[in-house]
Amino acid sequence: MINKMYYEQIEEVTMMNEAVRRLKEKGVKVTPQRVAILEYIVKVNDHLTAEEIHNYVKSKFPSISMATVYSTLQKLIEIGEVEELSIKKRGEACFEPKSEGHHHLLCTSCGKILNIALDCPPDCPIIKQSLIKGCKVNEVQAYLYGLCPECLRKEKEEKAAKS
Amino acid sequence: MINKMYYEQIEEVTMMNEAVRRLKEKGVKVTPQRVAILEYIVKVNDHLTAEEIHNYVKSKFPSISMATVYSTLQKLIEIGEVEELSIKKRGEACFEPKSEGHHHLLCTSCGKILNIALDCPPDCPIIKQSLIKGCKVNEVQAYLYGLCPECLRKEKEEKAAKS
DNA sequence: CTAGCTGCAAAGGATTTGCACGACG
DNA sequence: CGTCGTGCAAATCCTTTGCAGCTAG
Numbered sequence: 001m002i003n004k005m006y007y008e009q010i011e012e013v014t015m016m017n018e019a020v021r022r023l024k025e026k027g028v029k030v031t032p033q034r035v036a037i038l039e040y041i042v043k044v045n046d047h048l049t050a051e052e053i054h055n056y057v058k059s060k061f062p063s064i065s066m067a068t069v070y071s072t073l074q075k076l077i078e079i080g081e082v083e084e085l086s087i088k089k090r091g092e093a094c095f096e097p098k099s100e101g102h103h104h105l106l107c108t109s110c111g112k113i114l115n116i117a118l119d120c121p122p123d124c125p126i127i128k129q130s131l132i133k134g135c136k137v138n139e140v141q142a143y144l145y146g147l148c149p150e151c152l153r154k155e156k157e158e159k160a161a162k163s
Numbered sequence: 164m165i166n167k168m169y170y171e172q173i174e175e176v177t178m179m180n181e182a183v184r185r186l187k188e189k190g191v192k193v194t195p196q197r198v199a200i201l202e203y204i205v206k207v208n209d210h211l212t213a214e215e216i217h218n219y220v221k222s223k224f225p226s227i228s229m230a231t232v233y234s235t236l237q238k239l240i241e242i243g244e245v246e247e248l249s250i251k252k253r254g255e256a257c258f259e260p261k262s263e264g265h266h267h268l269l270c271t272s273c274g275k276i277l278n279i280a281l282d283c284p285p286d287c288p289i290i291k292q293s294l295i296k297g298c299k300v301n302e303v304q305a306y307l308y309g310l311c312p313e314c315l316r317k318e319k320e321e322k323a324a325k326s
Numbered sequence: 327c328t329a330g331c332t333g334c335a336a337a338g339g340a341t342t343t344g345c346a347c348g349a350c351g
Numbered sequence: 352c353g354t355c356g357t358g359c360a361a362a363t364c365c366t367t368t369g370c371a372g373c374t375a376g
Contacts, residue, residue, distance in 0.1 A: 029350065031356065050340080065358045070341060072356090086250045086306050091366095092340070105298050116296055118288040125281040126289045126305060133279055134312040135268050142289060142305045143249055149297040192330060192375060213365080228333045233366065235331095254341095255365070 019081060026079045036060050037072050041082055047094040047104075047113045087143050089113060100128075103142035109151035116144060182244060189242040199223050200235050204245055210257040210267075210276045250306050252276055263291075266305035272314035279307060 019038055023030050036057050041048060054069045073095055076082035085094040087106055094113065103126075105114045120126050126140055147155060182201055186193050199220050204211060217232045236258055239245035248257040250269055257276065266289075268277045283289050289303055310318060 029355065031350080033357075063358070065360095066340090067342075067359080068357055105295075105300070107298075108301070114298065116298070118295070120288060121284050121286060123284060124287045124289065125283060126287065132268075132281070132307065134315070135270075135277065135279070135307070135309055136315050137268070137307045137309040138271070139308040140305060141308070142303060144295065144298070144300045145302040145304070146298055146300040152297070152299045187376095194331065194375075196332075226333065228335095229365090230334080230367075231332055 022081065023079070028075055028079060033057065033061055033064055033068055034072050034075070037069065038076060038081060041076075041095060042097050045097055047085060047089060047096050049089055049092040049094060051092065053095070085113070086141055087113070103144065105144040105146060105148065107148040107151055108145055109147055109155075112148055114148055118142065185244065186242065191238055191242060196220065196224055196227055196231055197235050197238070200232065201239060201244060204239075204258060205260050208260055210248060210252060210259050212252055212255040212257060214255065216258070248276070249304055250276070266307065268307040268309060268311065270311040270314055271308055272310055272318075275311055277311055281305065 019042060020030055020035060023034070023038075028034075037053055040053060040056050050066065050069050050073065053073070054064065054066055057064050057069065073082060073084070077084055077095075080098055082095050083098045085096065085104060087104065088094065090111060102115045102117045105116045106112075107114070118126060125132055126142055128137060128140055130136060182205065183193055183198060186197070186201075191197075200216055203216060203219050213229065213232050213236065216236075217227070217229055220227050220232065236245060236247075240247055240258075243261055245258050246261045248259065248267060250267065251257065253274060265278045265280045268279045269275075270277070281289060288295060289305055291303055292300055294300070
């Protein structure tokens with residue numbers, strides 16, 4: 001009953017939502033929990049862990065369980081709405097809205113993950129190419145390890161203070 | 164042929180001696196278990212899981228435990244002899260000898276991981292660059308998702324069979 | 327000697343699964 | 352109505368930790 005009320009609210013707000021339409025197109029059952037999860041991921045547009053997502057969605061559906069969050073994420077990945085990163089944030093998987101053309105920097109100092117758009121020459125192998133060394137390449141994810149601008153600044157300040 | 168094998172052995176032995184020297188230099192205690200682990204990783208020169216390593220080393224030291232394998236891997240990573248990949252093979256971490264200049268393809272069909280040397284133009288961001296978008300980049304790992312030559316061939320054959 | 331390593335068992339943490347109930351279509 | 356999603360709890364799997372005894376340097 002309560003679920004139904006929530007659903008009506010959400011449905012009003014998201015009727016026009018393109019993502020929801022795509023879910024329906026793909027034959028995935030649209031439930032308020034799923035909409036809330038996808039909505040949050042798209043809105044934040046950042047690298048969220050399952051727990052971060054769970055925490056947020058709990059504010060709307062206090063009874064939602066991690067199992068549902070994980071199974072929903074799985075579904076959203078399958079239908080290409082969400083992407084799971086290969087790198088982990090403090091040991092946890094990270095999820096973000098599916099989008100092409102950016103890569104990730106993992107700051108080795110603070111652990112933050114940043115989106116990085118790389119300017120590549122057209123013949124650069126980092127750009128999706130159909131064939132590399134006899135392999136059919138469908139996707140390229142580049143992970144850069146280093147320091148984010150903040151930590152880089154801190155490091156410089158520390159060096160300056162020492163000398 | 165025999166000569167070739169002989170020289171390869173010598174080469175391996177030399178590499179190990181150097182590796183052992185590096186361990187000592189870094190103040191890491193050299194134990195037979197550790198040598199066996201490093202030796203195996205260097206010899207195979209491929210992406211090994213902790214369990215694969217454990218299985219091999221058990222043949223030399225039947226009592227060795229996974230805890231020792233993991234702690235040794237940790238040490239070897241710390242001192243830069245071994246590298247842990249960001250991607251997992253069937254959910255398990257992968258380890259390989261540290262080396263620069265190659266990246267990895269994960270076959271989405273068979274799950275195999277292949278080394279891929281990418282030919283990049285000199286201004287390609289995939290090549291380690293000190294500064295990208297205000298970030299200090301120390302390392303770049305590119306992960307390609309697609310089909311290995313074998314699975315690509317199989318796919319083509321299946322398509323041909325259908326039509 | 328003695329700091330640090332090994333091996334066992336047990337803990338830890340992220341993710342998955344089985345199952346009963348309830349909701350979507 | 353039947354299929355499929357949800358939520359709970361328990362299970363699973365990889366990895367880490369605590370600790371007692373042992374070893375390399």
